[in-house]
Amino acid sequence: MTSSPTPGPDPADAAGTAGPPPIGAVSDSEAEVLRGYYRQMALIRVFELRAAEMYTRAKISGYCHLNLGEEATCVGLMAALRPTDYLFTTYREHGYALARGADPGRVMAELFGRTTGLSGGRGGSMHLFDTELRLLGGYGIVGGQLPPATGAALAIAYRGRPSADSEAVMCLLGDGTTNIGAFHESLNLAVRVSCPGTPHEVMGAAGITAPHQHRRPHPVQPTPCQRPSQADL
Ligand SMILES: Cc1ncc(C[n+]2csc(CCOP(=O)(O)OP(=O)(O)O)c2C)c(N)n1
Numbered sequence: 001m002t003s004s005p006t007p008g009p010d011p012a013d014a015a016g017t018a019g020p021p022p023i024g025a026v027s028d029s030e031a032e033v034l035r036g037y038y039r040q041m042a043l044i045r046v047f048e049l050r051a052a053e054m055y056t057r058a059k060i061s062g063y064c065h066l067n068l069g070e071e072a073t074c075v076g077l078m079a080a081l082r083p084t085d086y087l088f089t090t091y092r093e094h095g096y097a098l099a100r101g102a103d104p105g106r107v108m109a110e111l112f113g114r115t116t117g118l119s120g121g122r123g124g125s126m127h128l129f130d131t132e133l134r135l136l137g138g139y140g141i142v143g144g145q146l147p148p149a150t151g152a153a154l155a156i157a158y159r160g161r162p163s164a165d166s167e168a169v170m171c172l173l174g175d176g177t178t179n180i181g182a183f184h185e186s187l188n189l190a191v192r193v194s195c196p197g198t199p200h201e202v203m204g205a206a207g208i209t210a211p212h213q214h215r216r217p218h219p220v221q222p223t224p225c226q227r228p229s230q231a232d233l
Contacts, residue, residue, distance in 0.1 A: 037079065041071035044095040047104055051094065051111055060111045063140070064125045067095030073202055074099045081170055086134045088149035088171045091126035093138050096172065100133050143180035145171055150186040153195030162196040169197040
């Protein structure tokens with residue numbers, strides 16, 4: 001009977017690339033911050049699953065776009081914002097509102113169209129606003145958030161020379177938004193006047209239903225009908 005060879009050290013260990021860092025590699029305060037991010041992501045997941053359930057039970061009217069699978073993106077981006085910064089989002093924004101600090105009950109109430117909702121029940125899923133949180137929408141029109149976000153950044157730049165301490169604007173968009181005129185016009189203006197803004201594209205590789213490789217810049221011309229030949233008749 002042959003004995004199996006004793007496994008040698010994993011070369012990846014020596015390179016420091018194998019597995020997660022050992023427990024204790026982060027300080028207690030860092031661990032608390034990371035746990036906070038995890039709690040936020042878990043909250044978004046549970047919230048969105050509940051919203052999906054309510055939507056399929058026809059309790060939520062209008063459109064309802066979810067951040068399922070984007071929890072880390074929501075929390076990571078919101079962690080980079082300071083309370084004084086402004087946020088403009090797409091219609092897919094429940095998770096961003098929650099990670100920005102909105103009360104989950106008020107966000108859900110908005111989805112139900114109640115007056116206790118974040119936008120007083122007037123906006124619904126796609127139009128979450130909260131000026132105290134500097135959350136300035138929620139836009140149902142693809143790319144609709146880009147011109148007002150650029151305008152906000154322009155107003156900040158107009159009031160004083162942008163510095164590391166000045167307020168900033170974060171504007172979110174999906175990759176299907178880059179063929180909208182407002183995308184090109186807003187970025188062009190923002191660059192020309194050096195606005196303190198940052199556009200963030202959330203890559204879903206699909207414009208809601210259509211994978212991008214199936215989208216065409218121009219409509220396909222239909223093939224003209226051929227007169228049937230005598231042989232076909
Ligand atoms: C001007 C405009 N055209 C079309 C629509 C319909 N529509 C809603 S979402 C969407 C796709 C947007 O894709 P993307 O920007 O990638 O966002 P995501 O897929 O993450 O929702 C479209 C075409 C719309 N809301 N506004």
